[in-house]
Amino acid sequence: LRVAILISGGGSNMIKLLESMRDDHPARAVLVASNDANAAGLQKAARLGVATAAIDHRPYGKDRAAFEAELLKPILAAQPDIVCLAGFMRVLTPDFVGRFAGRMLNIHPSLLPKYPGLHTHARALEAGDAEAGCTVHEVTPVLDDGPILGQARVAIAPGDTPETLAARVLVQEHRLYPAVLRRFAQGDRTPLFT
Ligand code: GRF
Numbered sequence: 001l002r003v004a005i006l007i008s009g010g011g012s013n014m015i016k017l018l019e020s021m022r023d024d025h026p027a028r029a030v031l032v033a034s035n036d037a038n039a040a041g042l043q044k045a046a047r048l049g050v051a052t053a054a055i056d057h058r059p060y061g062k063d064r065a066a067f068e069a070e071l072l073k074p075i076l077a078a079q080p081d082i083v084c085l086a087g088f089m090r091v092l093t094p095d096f097v098g099r100f101a102g103r104m105l106n107i108h109p110s111l112l113p114k115y116p117g118l119h120t121h122a123r124a125l126e127a128g129d130a131e132a133g134c135t136v137h138e139v140t141p142v143l144d145d146g147p148i149l150g151q152a153r154v155a156i157a158p159g160d161t162p163e164t165l166a167a168r169v170l171v172q173e174h175r176l177y178p179a180v181l182r183r184f185a186q187g188d189r190t191p192l193f194t
Contacts, residue, residue, distance in 0.1 A: 001026055001027040001028075001081040001082060001185050002027070002028065002030040002078065002079060002080045002081050002082070003017070003021065003027045003028065003029050003030065003080055003081070003082045003083075003084060003181070003185075004029075004030060004031040004032075004033065004075050004078050004080035004082075004083045004084070005017060005018075005029060005031070005032045005033075005045075005083075005084045005085075005086050006032075006033050006034070006035075006075075006083065006084070006085050006086065006088040007032060007033075007034045007039055007041040007042075007086055007087050007088055008034060008035055008036055008039055008087055008088050008089040008090065009036070009039055009040065009041065009087050009089070010039075010040050010041055010087070011032070011034075011039065011040065011041020011042075011044055011045065011086065011087060012041075012087070012170065012173075012174065013086035013087055013107055013173055013174065013177050014032055014041050014044075014045065014084075014086045014087070015041070015044055015045075015048075016173075016174040016177060016178055017029070017084060017086060017177060017178055017181060018032075018045065018048050018050060019178075020178030020181065020182065021181075025182060025185070026182075026185040026186055027081075027082065027181065027182075027185040029045075029050045030050075030051065030078045030079070030080060031050065031051050031052070031053060031074060031075065031078035031080065032045035032050050032051070032052045032053075033052065033053040033054070033055070033071065033074055033075060034052075034053075034054045034055075034088075035054075035055060035056065035057040035067075035071070035088070035089070035090050036054065036056065036057075037054035037056055039054065041087075042054060051074075051078065053074035053075075055067065055070045055071045055074075057090055064090075064091070064092075064093050065093060065095070067090075068092065068093060068095070068096045071096075072096070072099070080100075081103060082103050082104070082105065082181070082184065082185065083100045083103065083104040083105070083139075084104075084105050084106075084177070084181065085104065085105065085106040085107070085139060086107060086177065087107075088106070091143060092139070093141075094141035097139055097140065097141050098141070100139070101140075102138065104138065104139040105136055105137070105138060105139065105149065105177075105180070105181065105184065106136070106137055106139045106144070106146075107134060107135070107136050107173050107176070107177050108120070108134065108135050108136075108137065108144050109121065109134050109166065109169050109170075109173065110123075110124065110132065110133070110134070110135065111131065111132065111133045111134075111135060111151055111153065112135040112137060112144060112145075112148060112151075113145070114129075116143055116144035116145065117143065117144065119162070120132075121162040121165040121166050121169065122162040124156065124165070125156065125160060125161075125162060125165065129156055130155065130156055131153050131154065131155060131156060132153070132154055132156050132165055132168075132169055133151055133152050133153040133154055133169060133172060134151065134152055134169050134172055134173045134176055135148055135150070135151045136148075136149045136150040136151075136176055136177055136180040137149055147189070148191050149180045149183075149184060149189060149191055149192065150176050150177075150179065150180040150191055150192035150193070150194070151176070151191070151192075151193050151194070152169075152172035152173070152175065152176040152193075152194045153172075153194075154168045154169055154172055172194075175194070176192070176194065179192055179194075180192055
């Protein structure tokens with residue numbers, strides 16, 4: 001199976017996904033694309049031999065459809081079976097999402113359905129939660145809302161800051177996403193809770 005990965009920044013999750021797709025894996029990465037030509041993850045992907053594409057969203061302003069029409073070109077050319085959003089920070093329109101219905105995944109740094117959207121760790125701390133974590137879910141037109149494919153939990157420690165909590169959750173993201181992608185690529189959609 002062919003996997004395209006969309007990133008906006010460092011791409012640490014993308015790197016872990018690439019590293020997990022070795023020879024015994026049913027999927028392989030065919031493209032890493034970003035909305036930011038300076039995304040550090042693009043160079044990392046290129047060094048690992050994966051084709052890359054960058055479509056800067058800023059020239060399109062509020063015209064999401066025009067930005068997505070450009071972004072779709074390299075993605076459709078790569079003919080992915082699965083699209084993985086990994087630290088991709090642009091909201092996608094229902095039209096874009098609909099093109100990959102049932103085969104687009106995202107990782108979100110909270111225990112959905114708690115804390116969709118941004119600043120998830122600060123919100124969990126503010127709420128006095130005992131736990132935080134990350135979720136891999138199928139992408140649907142509603143932001144951070146699709147069927148849950150996996151979750152990993154971490155304890156919130158006294159004195160945690162959004163940064164220390166984010167770092168602890170990121171370690172779990174790096175374990176969870178590859179594990180979920182492997183199962184998903186084998187046609188297994190039973191949620192993985194770790
Ligand atoms: C991280 O905050 C992660 O929780 C979320 O996107 C951000 C960047 O991830 N998924 P990455 O290092 O670009 O994969």
